Amino acid sequence: MMTREQCLQEYGSDYYIQKRVESGELFRIDKGIYSLKRCVPEIAVLTYKYPHAAVTMQSAFYMHGLTDIIPDEYDLATTRNAAKIPDKRVKQYFVADGFFIEGIDQIDYKGYTVPIYSKERMLIELLRYKSKLPFDYYKEIILNYRKMLPRLNIQLIQDYALAAPKSGKVLETLQMEVL
Numbered sequence: 001m002m003t004r005e006q007c008l009q010e011y012g013s014d015y016y017i018q019k020r021v022e023s024g025e026l027f028r029i030d031k032g033i034y035s036l037k038r039c040v041p042e043i044a045v046l047t048y049k050y051p052h053a054a055v056t057m058q059s060a061f062y063m064h065g066l067t068d069i070i071p072d073e074y075d076l077a078t079t080r081n082a083a084k085i086p087d088k089r090v091k092q093y094f095v096a097d098g099f100f101i102e103g104i105d106q107i108d109y110k111g112y113t114v115p116i117y118s119k120e121r122m123l124i125e126l127l128r129y130k131s132k133l134p135f136d137y138y139k140e141i142i143l144n145y146r147k148m149l150p151r152l153n154i155q156l157i158q159d160y161a162l163a164a165p166k167s168g169k170v171l172e173t174l175q176m177e178v179l
Contacts, residue, residue: 001034001040001112003032003034004033007026017034021034029045030049033045040112041110043055043063043114044109047076047114050076050087051115052078052079053076053092053115054115054116055074055076055115055116055117056077056125057075057077057125057129059071059074059075060075060117061122061126063107063109064116066119066122066140067141069137073089074089075090076090076091076093077092077094077095078100079097079100080094096165099163099164103117103118103160104121105118119145119152120156121156123160123174124157124170126141127161127177128165128166142177149179154179157174158171161174
């Protein structure tokens, strides 16, 4: 993917960019974003458009294979002082600055690099937002976490739990429901 500015450097002017689009060599994916490929996953476009965000919550659970429920919106986390994302496709989560960077991974999603919270970090997010999620959805994901527990880094999970806001409650729930 490329921004309009990168296309201007590559092709010289808006006229030549438009000529490439008309000829099918270049595709306008979103406002100010172009690609050499016709089909780009929407989550890849959104994380490219908002580079200081990471995929979280229902979108991350789905992308990690913890649920088969496709989310209606894309969940992106940003720091608390970040500007509001004006895109209607995005549900934004504001996270404390120090805790925001904990557990961000880069995964390959259909050929595109996407910043997403790791499975270990998402377990902590699941416990933090337990009361805001539908009970059946929560149970499905907890059961999937229990199945994959031997493949997870327990020390990382505990570190994230200690760094999380309201860590006492998160650690208690972690001990009772997962470990």
